[in-house]
Amino acid sequence: MLVTTDYTEKKTVLIATVIKNQNQVLEEISELNSLAKTLGAIVIKEFLQNLKSKTPNTFIGKGKMEEIKTFILVNNITLVIFNDNLSPSQFKNIEKTLTSEVVDRTKVILDIFSKRAKTSYAKAQMKLAQYKYALSKLPKLWTHLEKQRGGIGFRGPGESEIETDRRNIQTSIKKLKTKMQLIDNQMNTQRQHRKNIIRISLVGYTNVGKSTIMNLLSKAKVSTVENQLFSTVDTTVRKIKIKKQIFLLSDTVGFINNLPTQLIDSFKSTLSEIKESDLLIHVIDITKNSFIKDIKYVENLLLEIGIKKNLIIKVFNKIDRCSELNTKKSRINKIINKKSLKNLLFISALQKQTIKLLKQKIYALTKSIHRNIHRNIHRNIHRNKICLKTNER
Ligand SMILES: Nc1nc2c(ncn2[C@@H]2O[C@H](COP(=O)(O)OP(=O)(O)OP(=O)(O)O)[C@@H](O)[C@H]2O)c(=O)[nH]1
Ligand SMILES: [Mg+2]
Missing domain, CATH: 3.40.50.300 (P-loop containing nucleotide triphosphate hydrolases)
Structure with a gap:
């Protein structure tokens, strides 16, 4: 479940929807392009669709979906990245229609972060974010996840398995939080010293x-x-x-x-x-x-x-x-x-x-902060001296 999507050299299309602010979306899609390239994807085309409201099942309209589907087939596209965050059922429906792997902007950002994290603390933070993301997509993301699974310890589909998945993720989140709490405490102590x-x-x-x-x-x-x-x-x-x-x-x-x-x-x-x-x-x-x-x-x-x-x-x-x-x-x-x-x-x-x-x-x-710090240090030294003297007596 924590397997990251492989973006390397994948022929990719980006999809963004515009409901209100076209300029904002244009900036976002150009950002998404950089994010995808950072992960090694080869972005072939950006699709933008103006919508009055979002289509619940597939997120974008039927006509646009057909256009993208044809483009994907003709150009051997293997990855589709949505600028918008998709619900589990939208993931499922879109993947079925486009017969291609689909990820959303959040997933891309999480994958970049997990690639970049170096310290064990940052890695733990990343894992936690990924578990939470997986949990939020879990119920209807079964086939999507299953494709990526390959021996991560989860078995076939079905309601009870999904429930097992959910419990496993929740247990992992708990363990990670305990681990991170320990490091947090150490870091707090270090900060107190500074x-x-x-x-x-x-x-x-x-x-x-x-x-x-x-x-x-x-x-x-x-x-x-x-x-x-x-x-x-x-x-x-x-x-x-x-x-x-x-x-x-x-x-x-x-x-x-x-x-x-x-x-x-x-x-x-x-x-x-x-x-x-x-x-x-x-x-x-x-x-x-x-x-x-x-x-x-x-x-x-x-x-x-x-x-x-x-x-x-x-x-x-x-x-x-x-x-x-x-x-x-x-x-x-x-x-x-x-x-x-x-x-x-x-x-x-x-x-x-x-x-x-x-x-x-x-x-x-x-x-002025320096002055205050020095004043406090002197005050503390002075206070300690008085305490010492009192104790000596
Ligand atoms: N031309 C120009 N390029 C700059 C300047 N400052 C930084 N850069 C370039 O901008 C790019 C990003 O710089 P970073 O220092 O990595 O930016 P950052 O804010 O730490 O980025 P993140 O860690 O990704 O958040 C690099 O290619 C830098 O060489 C500048 O004053 N002028
Ligand atoms: Mg930086």
């Missing part, structure tokens, strides 16, 4: 340059892959020094539109790294047409997971590739509230000198 150091997290949409900035600020070697989505799945924490002050900098997993809820759930503790940070560096790829939408999406997602920070630097990255910088700057001035304007930076992570500006900004914004 209390006296200012913590900074790089956050933002995927592929905006977070890891590149991390590497520049910390001389770390977090892998940054040429234009691939979700290079980073594991959180990396590095010490950095600015004017003799020590900071802890975390590089975190990138966000994407319609991030699967299963992923958000299982990445909660990774995200608590962000929650406990004193300062967030929200990185934005200014070359993207949708950069304003990306900002809002990231801000909303942060709010959704309970992260409300006053100290945020918005770093508009990749200015070396941005052709309409001034026009974009005036768009930004209009949407950003006046108070936050001083916390904006325009940089190129490929030009070392602009990183200096970022360092200056980090230092200036966290000065």
Whole structure:
């Protein structure tokens, strides 16, 4: 059941439906194209269908379905990826009609994450997300799952077997949660030890340059892959020094539109790294047409997971590739509230000198936190001395 779909060199078509916002879907399908390519699929064609409402059985209309079916047969397509999330019965019906393997956007994202996870903790988080996904598709996804099974320990179809499957997945989820709780506790203790150091997290949409900035600020070697989505799945924490002050900098997993809820759930503790940070560096790829939408999406997602920070630097990255910088700057001035304007930076992570500006900004914004931390440390030392003296008497 946790077998990932093999995308390598598979001739693939993408399908997206438009009910309201065509531009939004166009961006999503281009993102889906990158996601599929990241997994090695060869995308042959994108199908877009305007709909007044979704057809419950097959999701898209009959005529379009026939057109896609013919295209699949003529071009030997073996994989179909839907931009929308499909219900178990839709999966079943569409696969039957198209006689091809069908996956949805959530599955693709989960498969990329599981491929990228390196640490055992990230792997456990991924497994948890995949179990939850499998559980949500289970009842009617029998044939679909069966095709992928091949000796995973589940036997033939039928209601009772499906029930066994469900119980097996639920048991695995329980075990994983217990395992992760133990690691969570250790990580919490580690975080407590770092209390006296200012913590900074790089956050933002995927592929905006977070890891590149991390590497520049910390001389770390977090892998940054040429234009691939979700290079980073594991959180990396590095010490950095600015004017003799020590900071802890975390590089975190990138966000994407319609991030699967299963992923958000299982990445909660990774995200608590962000929650406990004193300062967030929200990185934005200014070359993207949708950069304003990306900002809002990231801000909303942060709010959704309970992260409300006053100290945020918005770093508009990749200015070396941005052709309409001034026009974009005036768009930004209009949407950003006046108070936050001083916390904006325009940089190129490929030009070392602009990183200096970022360092200056980090230092200036966290000065008062440093002062408080030092005051607390001195107060504690003083308190301990008094305690010691009292005990000596
Ligand atoms: N032209 C240009 N490219 C950049 C800049 N910063 C990063 N890149 C490129 O953008 C791509 C993505 O960079 P990453 O640092 O991996 O982005 P990320 O935000 O960590 O991505 P995820 O880990 O996938 O969320 C890489 O190919 C980088 O070389 C920049 O300032 N200018
Ligand atoms: Mg990264």
